Amino acid sequence: MRRVRVTTLEHSSLYEITEMWNRCWRGYYYDMSYTHEHMKIWLELSHVSLRHSIAVHVNHQIVGFSLLSIDGRDGWIAGACIDPEYRRNGLFKVLMRTQLNMANYIQLKRVFLEVLEQNPARLVYQSVGFLCVRQLNVYRSKRKLLQNKPFEGNPLVLIPVEHYFKNRSQAFFNPAWQRREGYLRRHNNLRALINLNGTAGALFAGDKWGPLLDIWSADSAGAEEVLSTLLRKLDDPLTLINQPNDWIAALLGKLGINPNAKQIEMCVELS
Structure with missing residues (x-):
């Protein structure tokens, strides 16, 4: 029987976060793998708050995460993903609802994110309340x-x-x-x-x-x-x-x- 629980990433090490990131992004539309040093720089640059970021665990293993950056009263989902082996089980919606509950708890007014146009995760974001603002281009x-x-x-x-x-x-x-x-x-x-x-x-x-x-x-x-x-x-x-x-x-x-x-x-x- 699977045991599902959610926690923050406050006590996770850089090694654990890098391993989690690379494992969950396997098979994505383009390469998202990071070295430990790259991950350290990116977390600092993005001002990710690990104490307010969420992890989903199944049987003691992290199988999904949401990283929350904070700028005043605004938040940004700097990355959110589920391990490919655990997708299509409703875990992503649990993850995002928990993350929004955390954002509400710390009194953020808005939370932003960006998603590739063809990514089906967009439907989950819409189901938990996110609205499309505009198109952004990557050149x-x-x-x-x-x-x-x-x-x-x-x-x-x-x-x-x-x-x-x-x-x-x-x-x-x-x-x-x-x-x-x-x-x-x-x-x-x-x-x-x-x-x-x-x-x-x-x-x-x-x-x-x-x-x-x-x-x-x-x-x-x-x-x-x-x-x-x-x-x-x-x-x-x-x-x-x-x-x-x-x-x-x-x-x-x-x-x-x-x-x-x-x-x-x-x-x-x-x-």
Whole structure:
């Protein structure tokens, strides 16, 4: 007879969390395996609260988990999964209901998550109260376009990170969770660039031109200016995560750069 129980992950070691993560994500749409060091960095970057994250146990083994990040009164499901050998038994719904009960207990107002468009877990999220907010795009382009295209606009200029986020907020850019200011500031050695009009910009981690963390524009002209510059300067192919359907996404489509994956941003309002 199977014994099912739920606990928090507060007392789980980094080794246990990494093993749990890699085992439960087996067979996913793309490789989600982490090393211990990668997992440590990712947990810190995401500000996952293990004391408020949930694990499902069957006969003393963790067979599913939900990792909760917290930003003020908002929460984000940084990862949720069930071991492939234990799926289709209703455990995922138990997991998510328990996680939302925890979020409600600590008085969060909203909880967000992102799910691949084709992932059937989306139906479970909807069944426990999550609503679709918008589509987000993931770009991993292997092509380098516009390198030889003449461009008459002004170059991007380096500015303080504080000015970058101020201009971005004035452009009414509505970022997904991993593009929020607080999340992006957790990266080291941020390098912020903006056009001379202050209507478009890009943010990098580290020196020079990569990796690209964020890009935004208030209009089509700004999108062309920032993208034309970046696509000629980037040493590596374009990688851009969680881009909304905006001026940047529209211009990428015109250039023949289409999303490699589409995610649905979802949210549940808590009482």
